[in-house]
Amino acid sequence: MRTLFSQAQRVLHAGSVALALSLFAQQALAGDVRTVEVTAQEFEFTPSTIKVEPGETVRLKLVNQGNMSHNLHLRNTDAKTATIQSGKSDTLEVTAPDNGELGFFCAIPGHEKAGMKGSIVVQ
Numbered sequence: 001m002r003t004l005f006s007q008a009q010r011v012l013h014a015g016s017v018a019l020a021l022s023l024f025a026q027q028a029l030a031g032d033v034r035t036v037e038v039t040a041q042e043f044e045f046t047p048s049t050i051k052v053e054p055g056e057t058v059r060l061k062l063v064n065q066g067n068m069s070h071n072l073h074l075r076n077t078d079a080k081t082a083t084i085q086s087g088k089s090d091t092l093e094v095t096a097p098d099n100g101e102l103g104f105f106c107a108i109p110g111h112e113k114a115g116m117k118g119s120i121v122v123q
């Protein structure tokens, strides 16, 4: 009985070390990327201008505070969030170029024209 008990303790200990290591790895990864929350509603993104450092990777968290479904699509790329319903969110990681700006818009027909667009400005 005593041997069984100490084996169980060793297994538990090994498990908690593995858990601690994986939490550390996740925190280290998360620490490298800044999250910018962008809200979508009819018919605008807030903020519509997002300033980033040259080459910076940012995680855009699109939160739909409107009534209709929306998405965020990076212009001239295939990068986009899912189309999300009211109250939902989705994230998209973007690595900025060394200069210039990246436009984004909502790809639901008519939404960009109504004002759902913005830009990521490198400075």
Ligand SMILES: [Cu+2]
Residues within 6 Å of the ligand: 069, 070, 071, 106, 107, 108, 111, 116
């Ligand atoms: Cu939209």
